Amino acid sequence: MERSWVWSRLxxxxxxxxxxxxxxxxxxxxxxxxxxxxxDHVRSWRFAILxxxxxxxxxxxVYSAVTALRGGSGDEQGxxxxxxxxxxxxxxxxxxxxxxxxxxxxxxxxxxxxxxTERSKGTLSRLISQPIYRDDFLxxxxxxxxxxxxxxxxxxxxxxxxLGLIVxxxxxxxxxxxxxxxxxLTAVVYIGFWLNLSILFSVRFRQATTSALAGLAVWIFFSVxxxxxxxxxxxxxxxxxxxxxxxxxxxxxxxxALNRLSxxxxxxxxxxxxxxxxxxxxxxxxxxxxVGALPSPLPxxxxxxxxxxxxxxxxxxxxxxxxxSYLLFMRQEIRSRS
Amino acid sequence: xxxxxxxxxxxxxxxxxxxxxxxxxxxxxxxxxxxxxxYTPYTAVDAAPxxxxxxxxxxxNRGGETMKADIGFQNETNGWxxxxxxxxxxxxxxxxxxxxxxxxxxxxxxxxxxxxxxYRFTVTAGDAQxxxxxxVAEKGTFTSKLEVEQANIEGHADSxxxxxAKLTNQTAEEQTYALAAAADNGWEARFTSGGNGVTSVTxxxxxxxxxxxxxxxxxxxxxxxxxxxIMAANSATKAETTLxxxxxxxxGIGLNTADERLNATVKAGGTRSLQLIVTNTGxxxxxxxxxxxxxxxxWEVTFEPKTxxxxxxxxxxxxxxxxxxxxxxxxxxxxxxxSANTSQKSADAAIRxxxxxxxxxxxxxxxxxxxxxxxxxxxxxxxxxx
Numbered sequence: 001m002e003r004s005w006v007w008s009r010l011x012x013x014x015x016x017x018x019x020x021x022x023x024x025x026x027x028x029x030x031x032x033x034x035x036x037x038x039x040d041h042v043r044s045w046r047f048a049i050l051x052x053x054x055x056x057x058x059x060x061x062v063y064s065a066v067t068a069l070r071g072g073s074g075d076e077q078g079x080x081x082x083x084x085x086x087x088x089x090x091x092x093x094x095x096x097x098x099x100x101x102x103x104x105x106x107x108x109x110x111x112x113x114x115x116x117t118e119r120s121k122g123t124l125s126r127l128i129s130q131p132i133y134r135d136d137f138l139x140x141x142x143x144x145x146x147x148x149x150x151x152x153x154x155x156x157x158x159x160x161x162x163l164g165l166i167v168x169x170x171x172x173x174x175x176x177x178x179x180x181x182x183x184x185l186t187a188v189v190y191i192g193f194w195l196n197l198s199i200l201f202s203v204r205f206r207q208a209t210t211s212a213l214a215g216l217a218v219w220i221f222f223s224v225x226x227x228x229x230x231x232x233x234x235x236x237x238x239x240x241x242x243x244x245x246x247x248x249x250x251x252x253x254x255x256x257a258l259n260r261l262s263x264x265x266x267x268x269x270x271x272x273x274x275x276x277x278x279x280x281x282x283x284x285x286x287x288x289x290x291v292g293a294l295p296s297p298l299p300x301x302x303x304x305x306x307x308x309x310x311x312x313x314x315x316x317x318x319x320x321x322x323x324x325s326y327l328l329f330m331r332q333e334i335r336s337r338s
Numbered sequence: 339x340x341x342x343x344x345x346x347x348x349x350x351x352x353x354x355x356x357x358x359x360x361x362x363x364x365x366x367x368x369x370x371x372x373x374x375x376x377y378t379p380y381t382a383v384d385a386a387p388x389x390x391x392x393x394x395x396x397x398x399n400r401g402g403e404t405m406k407a408d409i410g411f412q413n414e415t416n417g418w419x420x421x422x423x424x425x426x427x428x429x430x431x432x433x434x435x436x437x438x439x440x441x442x443x444x445x446x447x448x449x450x451x452x453x454x455x456x457y458r459f460t461v462t463a464g465d466a467q468x469x470x471x472x473x474v475a476e477k478g479t480f481t482s483k484l485e486v487e488q489a490n491i492e493g494h495a496d497s498x499x500x501x502x503a504k505l506t507n508q509t510a511e512e513q514t515y516a517l518a519a520a521a522d523n524g525w526e527a528r529f530t531s532g533g534n535g536v537t538s539v540t541x542x543x544x545x546x547x548x549x550x551x552x553x554x555x556x557x558x559x560x561x562x563x564x565x566x567x568i569m570a571a572n573s574a575t576k577a578e579t580t581l582x583x584x585x586x587x588x589x590g591i592g593l594n595t596a597d598e599r600l601n602a603t604v605k606a607g608g609t610r611s612l613q614l615i616v617t618n619t620g621x622x623x624x625x626x627x628x629x630x631x632x633x634x635x636x637w638e639v640t641f642e643p644k645t646x647x648x649x650x651x652x653x654x655x656x657x658x659x660x661x662x663x664x665x666x667x668x669x670x671x672x673x674x675x676x677s678a679n680t681s682q683k684s685a686d687a688a689i690r691x692x693x694x695x696x697x698x699x700x701x702x703x704x705x706x707x708x709x710x711x712x713x714x715x716x717x718x719x720x721x722x723x724x
Contacts, residue, residue: 280670319707
């Protein structure tokens with residue numbers, strides 16, 4: 001009901017504009033939709049519950065990181081600030097583990113009914129009958145939800161940084177700060193992927209429950225079953241103990257490649273590298289590469305270059321999902337509810 | 339009767355002739371017949387310069403009454419000193435009972451500065467005389483002596499040279515000597531005696547004292563033999579000797595980069611050249627300096643030139659090192675050890691090389707993202723705004 005009230009205000013907006021300037025008005029209509037969608041999300045119970053869960057998880061992980069830091073297990077003295085995100089005293093998973101586990105839930109929960117509920121309620125046809133572009137509707141759905149997610153993730157991240165300042169007592173270096181910002185951006189892209197996937201399902205499936213289940217199924221598949229399947233494959237293809245180094249390397253590379261099909265693996269590798277400057281390689285290492293290597297943190301540019309393939313993969317997957325849902329949505333027929 | 343008278347007169351004449359002739363021929367025997375006699379068993383002795391010769395002399399009285407005699411000493415040469423004593427005192431006159439004897443002693447000091455030869459003296463007591471002879475077997479001196487047993491010591495430029503010198507006072511008096519060393523510029527000489535640093539020592543006559551001389555060469559001393567005269571002198575006498583310190587050259591080599599930065603950046607699989615400076619920090623010439631590198635696996639370092647034929651002390655030589663990193667190197671820091679070796683010494687330079695991965699894949703990633711974005715843009719253009 002609320003939503004129909006929102007859209008009922010649109011005609012008045014279109015009346016006020018001059019007929020000559022069609023385009024700016026259209027874009028302003030887009031931003032009006034975005035603003036309303038954001039408002040809807042923020043006020044919804046769904047978002048409140050999600051934020052509650054994630055906030056609790058974050059506080060728990062920060063508490064465990066602080067305990068670990070105070071207990072002196074922070075081994076790299078210089079990077080204490082980054083360890084707020086990666087360290088754990090063992091009682092609770094660390095911050096990035098929570099984000100990689102609960103982030104997909106957030107994306108799916110905010111996107112699974114984006115299109116099909118509007119369709120089933122009949123508000124979609126009413127909306128499209130307004131003088132707005134059809135693709136603006138889908139874009140507005142995506143952009144508004146992504147904005148909400150960005151705001152949520154960044155506020156959580158800055159919350160942890162603030163707590164870190166209090167606990168550690170000295171400010172981060174600019175590089176550490178940039179690393180945290182890049183990590184938060186990566187998290188947004190990662191959740192954006194799940195959001196786009198669930199929007200794709202919501203375009204494809206007429207029933208909201210079906211789309212929600214499809215999204216959850218993919219999430220659970222990647223977070224639970226994919227690892228088991230990989231284990232099976234690993235056991236089947238493991239080279240014998242007598243096999244040469246090249247066989248072992250090939251096997252390791254194959255397993256790594258299979259593992260990297262999972263978006264959560266890509267996200268974890270990106271995080272590990274961004275938040276732990278001492279990580280120098282993500283693949284198997286040969287002795288030749290290790291000889292003479294000094295344990296030292298990588299500069300940010302090199303860390304970024306190291307995980308650039310992962311970031312590329314995540315960003316591309318996100319965009320492809322969006323493109324698919326766009327394609328599907330634009331080719332669908334919108335009928336008024338009979 | 340006349341015959342008896344003539345015989346008596348001839349006898350008397352012979353007696354007179356005998357008497358007077360006897361007087362004429364031996365006046366000594368007449369004096370020997372005097373009642374006093376001086377006696378000592380050793381009338382001719384050998385002595386060294388600076389020694390004292392003691393004589394125990396007896397004065398005998400063969401007469402029938404107590405006799406007094408003045409004691410005298412006749413000295414032909416200067417420089418000798420004597421002392422005639424009896425009963426612990428210097429004696430001038432001596433009285434001897436009839437038929438008895440008195441003993442007195444003579445001490446004769448041989449001077450230090452004396453030629454070798456025979457010297458005669460006479461002791462007199464009244465009209466009794468005792469000639470004495472002293473043979474000086476060697477020429478005596480009035481000097482001081484400074485002797486070093488081992489005057490030549492060899493060592494490195496950074497070691498100290500300690501000599502042990504013996505200072506002998508061969509004069510008759512106690513002498514205080516000032517000690518000095520005429521060392522070359524930069525050398526330091528320290529005199530010690532009995533563990534204390536000293537600048538002068540006092541030596542009793544005919545005694546000696548051991549002095550340690552420590553020589554410290556200057557920092558940048560060149561290899562070679564150095565003569566350092568040392569001297570113990572005062573206004574009366576002086577003694578000098580020469581110490582010899584032989585410095586063997588030290589070998590020292592240093593290796594650094596031209597700008598003294600020990601880090602470098604290289605792309606994985608790329609090359610980087612470093613300007614190295616080899617310095618001879620020692621005092622001896624270095625021959626055949628070869629440059630080697632201890633690298634991570636599959637890295638290569640080539641030097642230009644590979645060896646330096648010779649390098650004079652204090653001189654530097656520059657070497658170009660081209661570091662080629664392996665294709666498979668991880669991004670981050672690697673340790674690279676460069677060393678310059680000679681058969682005597684070697685120097686290391688540990689260089690931290692930061693490897694940067696190639697940005698090729700970064701650009702490929704950007705291309706992929708751009709392609710996907712292009713695809714979506716194409717979707718917008720094809721399906722949007724209908």
